Amino acid sequence: MSAGREDWLAGAGAPLRGEIVVPGDKSVSHRAIMLAALAEGSSRITGFLEGEDTRATAAIFQRLGVGIEADGAERIVRGVGLHGLRAASGPLDCGNAGTGMRLLAGLLAGQRFASELVGDASLSRRPMGRVIEPLRRMGASIESAPGGLPPLRIHTNNSLQAIDFETPVASAQVKSAVLLASLYASGETFVREPHPTRDYTERMLAAFGWPIAFGPGWARLGGGHRLRATDVDVPADFSSAAFFLVAASVVPGSDLRLRRIGMNPRRTGLLAALRLMGADISEEAAGEQGGEPVADLRVRHARLRGIAVPEALVPDMIDEFPALFAAAALAEGRTVVSGAAELRVKESDRIAVMAAGLRALGARIAETPDGAVIEGGRLTGGEADSQGDHRIAMSLAIAGQCAAGEVRIGDCANVATSFPGFLALAQSVGFGLRPAQAIV
Ligand SMILES: O=C(O)C1=C[C@@H](OP(=O)(O)O)[C@@H](O)[C@H](O)C1
């Protein structure tokens, strides 16, 4: 969805200092639009992430007949009720967002109209069989391109049945797709996970008044209830904060404060991993926002050591591995990542693309099927390509802060999918980072 190719130049900047606020949580913003749209009455979403992924989800619900008004970083959603969506003419474009497409597949599986979900080139390569399979077991009729790839054609259906389902991979998107389809199903659905994942769908369904029982790694709910309009105050996204936690850890002299960051325990695995590496990060002013734990995070430069990342942390830091790879390449000693094969089916193959990117900057990294072995040391500089993956672009920008020479990072426009304003915010705290001039 991002317009044009954009390259960045990164190099040693100043120590990172100051106090910043990062944008709203992407997972919460997607879900807030979805549940508010299906609720009865108007909901106000504050702190909504103005990223391309979440804007694509909002635009889809507008096409499905939901009134959504933007007021700065707020959205007023005029909910149409569980059965109030209307068919849209033409495909619904999820852009770059796996979350958008997988959750919508569940939500649209029980509608009395057909829909088609499409995405950009990256999303069109991502596996959807993991949601199609359980939704078919519930009675949904969904066609995909060969190999379970998008686009998804979801046929009209008003007779879904509940299922008892164990997700084959730890995936909040798969769990959420089944839970959202269950709103339209007869009977009680039970979802179990091999490892607990983020529980925003469960928490938010409860906040919107839907009877649901859940705990770490499981959720149970029945169909046939109603969602009541509810205001959602979206906390700042831990995954966006992560780039600054790593950058301030590795840049000497840094002392940075991040305000009111969402601290859902299923999201903060990177904090635990960085602390094992020796990072100096303290939590202050712990509180609550929109039903989620939040805290200010103060991060000061520290010498990082390589670690074997505990596999139990992997789902809690699944989006933070590109940043962790950058930290590991600059740490002392060896870091081993395992049990993280899911990284290969994100916006890019994040193991391969980070390994190639850091190697181009002088790092020593060996890929394994489900992770990597990273030898920490010095980075020289050079040219690395993010392959249009937002988290890789931002992680390579961190690496650039500590490289001996200049780092050119290719294809960064997709940063706008999750973190609009990253470049200016990073510059404001001392990053050496700027857009590369177009060659004329
Ligand atoms: O449910 C969510 O909001 C998300 C779940 C994770 O994906 P998986 O469910 O594929 O692990 C994560 O990588 C993604 O950025 C957001």
Ligand SMILES: C=C(OP(=O)(O)O)C(=O)O
């Ligand atoms: C994997 C991500 O998101 P999604 O699955 O929604 O594309 C991400 O933001 O890192």
